[in-house]
Amino acid sequence: MTVVTRFAPSPTGYLHIGGARTALFNWLYTRHLGGTFRLRIEDTDRARSTDEAIKLIIEGLKWLGIDWDGDVVMQFARAPRHAEVARQLLAEGKAYHCYCTPAELEEMRNKARAEGKPMRYDGRWRDRDPKDGIPNVPPVIRLKAPQTGETVIDDLVQGRVTVANEVLDDMVLLRADGTPTYMHSVVVDDHDMEITHVIRGDDHLNNAFRQYQLYQAAGWKVPEFAHVPLIHGPDGAKLSKRHGALGVEAYRDMGYLPETMRNYLLRLGWGHGDDEIISTKQAIEWFDIKDVGRNAARLDIPKLDNLNGHYLREADNARLAELVIERLKDVSPVGRSRIERGMAGLKARAKTLVELVDNARFYTLARPIPISEKAKALLTPEAKKLLADLSPALAATDFSEAALETAVRTFVETARVKLGQVAQPLRAALAGEPTSPGIFEVAAVLGRDEALGRIADATR
RNA sequence: GUCCCCAUCGUCUAGAGGCCUAGGACACCAGCCUUUCACGUUGGUAACACGGGUUCGAAUCCCGUUGGGGACGCCA
Numbered sequence: 384m385t386v387v388t389r390f391a392p393s394p395t396g397y398l399h400i401g402g403a404r405t406a407l408f409n410w411l412y413t414r415h416l417g418g419t420f421r422l423r424i425e426d427t428d429r430a431r432s433t434d435e436a437i438k439l440i441i442e443g444l445k446w447l448g449i450d451w452d453g454d455v456v457m458q459f460a461r462a463p464r465h466a467e468v469a470r471q472l473l474a475e476g477k478a479y480h481c482y483c484t485p486a487e488l489e490e491m492r493n494k495a496r497a498e499g500k501p502m503r504y505d506g507r508w509r510d511r512d513p514k515d516g517i518p519n520v521p522p523v524i525r526l527k528a529p530q531t532g533e534t535v536i537d538d539l540v541q542g543r544v545t546v547a548n549e550v551l552d553d554m555v556l557l558r559a560d561g562t563p564t565y566m567h568s569v570v571v572d573d574h575d576m577e578i579t580h581v582i583r584g585d586d587h588l589n590n591a592f593r594q595y596q597l598y599q600a601a602g603w604k605v606p607e608f609a610h611v612p613l614i615h616g617p618d619g620a621k622l623s624k625r626h627g628a629l630g631v632e633a634y635r636d637m638g639y640l641p642e643t644m645r646n647y648l649l650r651l652g653w654g655h656g657d658d659e660i661i662s663t664k665q666a667i668e669w670f671d672i673k674d675v676g677r678n679a680a681r682l683d684i685p686k687l688d689n690l691n692g693h694y695l696r697e698a699d700n701a702r703l704a705e706l707v708i709e710r711l712k713d714v715s716p717v718g719r720s721r722i723e724r725g726m727a728g729l730k731a732r733a734k735t736l737v738e739l740v741d742n743a744r745f746y747t748l749a750r751p752i753p754i755s756e757k758a759k760a761l762l763t764p765e766a767k768k769l770l771a772d773l774s775p776a777l778a779a780t781d782f783s784e785a786a787l788e789t790a791v792r793t794f795v796e797t798a799r800v801k802l803g804q805v806a807q808p809l810r811a812a813l814a815g816e817p818t819s820p821g822i823f824e825v826a827a828v829l830g831r832d833e834a835l836g837r838i839a840d841a842t843r
Numbered sequence: 844g845u846c847c848c849c850a851u852c853g854u855c856u857a858g859a860g861g862c863c864u865a866g867g868a869c870a871c872c873a874g875c876c877u878u879u880c881a882c883g884u885u886g887g888u889a890a891c892a893c894g895g896g897u898u899c900g901a902a903u904c905c906c907g908u909u910g911g912g913g914a915c916g917c918c919a
Binding site: 392427428431483485492495502541544555560568584588612617647655659678680686687688696731742791795802805810817819820 | 849
């Protein structure tokens with residue numbers, strides 16, 4: 384049997400970080416087994432679904448490097464099929480019409496709570512004669528679920544989970560307006576799409592019981608379930624769109640690389656011994672849903688930063704230069720070239736693309752460059768004198784990094800000062816900041832005219 | 844309220860009864876490296892929620908307590 388999985392987000396907002404991880408796990412699992420990974424947009428809630436959200440989700444997945452097989456399935460387009468199944472169940476006596484009003488339902492819930500009972504529909508229309516229907520009141524179709532016994536799910540990550548059927552109620556399959564509910568659509572679609580493994584958030588574990596009953600009623604094979612724990616915020620509460628979860632594009636904007644996100648998200652809830660840095664290729668090789676932990680994990684930004692620093696250092700210079708230039712906007716050809724050539728020194732010092740951009744900016748500035756307060760403090764009268772004296776020595780070199788270093792070290796010796804006494808003012812003059820990549824590298828990247836010019840500006 | 848799930852350093856985790864005086868990573872602290880900042884490197888602080896069992900032996904199995912989370916919609 385080949386594995387078929389799916390990621391089924393509802394397009395009511397961006398692809399949040401928890402959804403991204405669910406997608407990643409589905410994808411990894413499928414790629415590991417050589418199966419099929421599908422994307423289904425659950426847009427049955429017409430009021431809250433938007434095209435903008437669909438676009439965001441698809442872009443988010445693409446950015447993350449998660450690809451799916453076949454066409455995207457739009458769930459709402461399948462509504463007629465969902466209705467057909469519901470009516471079939473109705474005809475077979477496995478479902479029934481219910482004419483309860485929202486007020487009645489509300490009352491039931493209040494009563495149940497007051498009595499300390501589970502909040503559920505009491506099944507008052509379950510055994511009524513269809514002829515008792517209320518005229519002019521469109522009914523919903525409810526599943527006639529078992530009332531005794533228990534429903535058992537052998538979950539791939541949660542293990543065997545059992546619930547007494549009496550705490551479950553008869554769920555609505557088709558709304559009064561004839562549209563399908565999520566619970567119903569999911570089952571019909573997963574069946575029709577021949578999904579073999581349903582890997583999704585833990586928050587659906589309870590739904591799985593009801594869905595299981597629907598599979599039973601329809602006489603369909605029940606897929607394997609794998610409910611992965613949710614990602615929590617630093618406060619320990621569920622991370623959701625309604626609770627501060629950011630979309631993946633927000634992480635992109637904050638300067639994280641997609642490979643960082645894949646690695647980080649993977650390590651949230653899944654581990655492989657002491658391995659921390661795991662390439663996507665390696666992940667596909669190692670990943671198994673059985674190794675997913677059962678406890679919820681909290682998002683830890685410092686660790687994300689650290690990981691991103693690692694991937695930044697590992698990333699190709701030309702690619703990073705491109706990303707930086709994109710964010711900097713209006714970079715001249717000269718600036719471009721400097722950023723490309725200076726990337727090695729730049730990327731070693733950044734944790735995010737945002738930081739990288741900030742650190743690269745001085746390469747793009749036109750003379751005279753602004754000197755920050757802290758850098759100004761370095762440019763004391765003595766320092767300026769030193770720089771002015773140093774300038775001819777630098778001019779005499781071929782402006783290669785090595786030659787510049789030799790020149791400065793020689794100068795420092797003859798002038799009987801410490802390297803730092805010259806290097807720091809030089810840094811202030813060339814970068815306008817008290818920190819920068821190695822100063823010889825910076826000088827070399829800027830080139831003779833620009834470097835000497837910036838020194839002249841600063842010593843003036 | 845009812846049901847379900849979970850429980851190892853601050854955080855992510857390793858740990859499938861003896862290998863655990865509990866390992867790694869991030870963060871934190873100290874040192875080294877050093878032209879700045881990073882990187883790197885060396886060392887350090889820091890955890891099996893609690894109580895009962897089972898067993899020669901429990902972080903690992905069972906029960907309970909506590910704590911946390913999730914679900915209880917004609918939302919998904």
